[in-house]
Amino acid sequence: MSNIRISPRKLNLVAGLIRNQPAAxxxxxxxxxxxxxxxxxxxxxxxxxxNAENNHQLxxxxxxxxxxxxGKSVVMRRFHARGRGKSARIEKWFSHIKIVVSERSNEVVxxxxxxxxxxxx
Numbered sequence: 155m156s157n158i159r160i161s162p163r164k165l166n167l168v169a170g171l172i173r174n175q176p177a178a179x180x181x182x183x184x185x186x187x188x189x190x191x192x193x194x195x196x197x198x199x200x201x202x203x204x205n206a207e208n209n210h211q212l213x214x215x216x217x218x219x220x221x222x223x224x225g226k227s228v229v230m231r232r233f234h235a236r237g238r239g240k241s242a243r244i245e246k247w248f249s250h251i252k253i254v255v256s257e258r259s260n261e262v263v264x265x266x267x268x269x270x271x272x273x274x275x
Contacts, residue, residue, distance in 0.1 A: 155198045157227050160191045161247040168195050169222040169251065177203050177217035177255055195251065202253045212257045221254040 158165065168189050172180035177199070184196035199219070206212040227248035233241045 155194070155252075156250050158191070158194060158249045158251060159246070160249055162224050162226050162249045164189075165191055165195070165249045165251060166224040168192050169224050169253075172199065172219050172253075173222050175219050176258075177214070177219060180219050195253075198251055198253050199255075202255045206255050206257075212255075216257045217255045218258045219253060220256040221252070223250075223252040223254075225250040225252075 168184070168187065168191055171183050171187065172195070175183065180199055181196060181203075184192045184199065203214060203217060206217055207214050227250050229248065230246040232244040232246065234244050236242050
């Protein structure tokens with residue numbers, strides 16, 4: 155999605171919530187997020203899921219958010235009048251977001267065994 159009216163730093167915080175997550179969990183995370191931009195990111199994610207299902211015949215239950223890229227777009231510059239005839243520049247940043255979903259493989263990864271005790275091995 156192009157030209158979203160939010161700064162890339164703020165959008166990247168929301169994109170970081172869904173990176174490497176299963177698609178269903180990512181949608182649930184965005185649904186209950188308190189950030190304003192989460193609803194627009196959710197729309198982009200649902201569009202990516204629908205494209206994977208309809209255009210590429212991938213299984214929706216095995217989809218994972220493999221990439222969530224955020225980039226800079228245009229900057230809208232305004233000015234704010236200050237005292238003694240001076241002005242200050244206000245920059246309103248826009249962003250791009252790109253979400254890529256892929257199908258997770260059926261490989262079973264063995265669990266990592268870690269000791270919870272304080273003993274040295």
